[in-house]
Amino acid sequence: MQAKRDLGIELPKIKPGKHQITYRVQDSFFVNQEDSPISEADLEAVVDIDRSTRMIDARFALKGWVQLECDRCLKPYPQSVSSHFRVVYSFDADIKEVEDAEVVWVDTNVPFLSFAKEIFDFLILDLPMKRIPPECPTDACEPILKLIASEGASQLEADEEPPIDTRWAALLQLRERLSGDSSES
Numbered sequence: 001m002q003a004k005r006d007l008g009i010e011l012p013k014i015k016p017g018k019h020q021i022t023y024r025v026q027d028s029f030f031v032n033q034e035d036s037p038i039s040e041a042d043l044e045a046v047v048d049i050d051r052s053t054r055m056i057d058a059r060f061a062l063k064g065w066v067q068l069e070c071d072r073c074l075k076p077y078p079q080s081v082s083s084h085f086r087v088v089y090s091f092d093a094d095i096k097e098v099e100d101a102e103v104v105w106v107d108t109n110v111p112f113l114s115f116a117k118e119i120f121d122f123l124i125l126d127l128p129m130k131r132i133p134p135e136c137p138t139d140a141c142e143p144i145l146k147l148i149a150s151e152g153a154s155q156l157e158a159d160e161e162p163p164i165d166t167r168w169a170a171l172l173q174l175r176e177r178l179s180g181d182s183s184e185s
């Protein structure tokens, strides 16, 4: 296990064969990411690398937590993360598709191969659509929830009244017409 400041590898130092490198992904990583929904995190990224003449086959395993905002009460909470993905950094332009992997073309002569973009993209992709922690609502978010509930209730009343009225009006009209018809015949 090797702790590195930058998320990537010094390409000339990686010999053909298998390697495993572990990185720590924390708050500072997200500062430079545009439109990041995350500002606080503590993740471990284990990368299993297999270097051959044509490519670097990298399997990533992300584990830890990121801080997200609860959809319901907007309170920040730690979301656990366990994400696995595979990226093939290809030196060969002929390699266009690899099953279960994203293919990224790289120049063999590049001194440093960064994993930052792929780690960020896959992490964001794997975040849950519904962001509500199991402990929600907490005592802290209860006042907000009450406010939302009361606003929601008054909103509902305002929305519901007109359709009920028109439905009743339609029924009344129908009844009038029916009774009119029956009296005529």
Ligand SMILES: [Zn+2]
Residues within 6 Å of the ligand: 070, 071, 072, 073, 074, 075, 132, 133, 136, 137, 138, 141
């Ligand atoms: Zn909540």
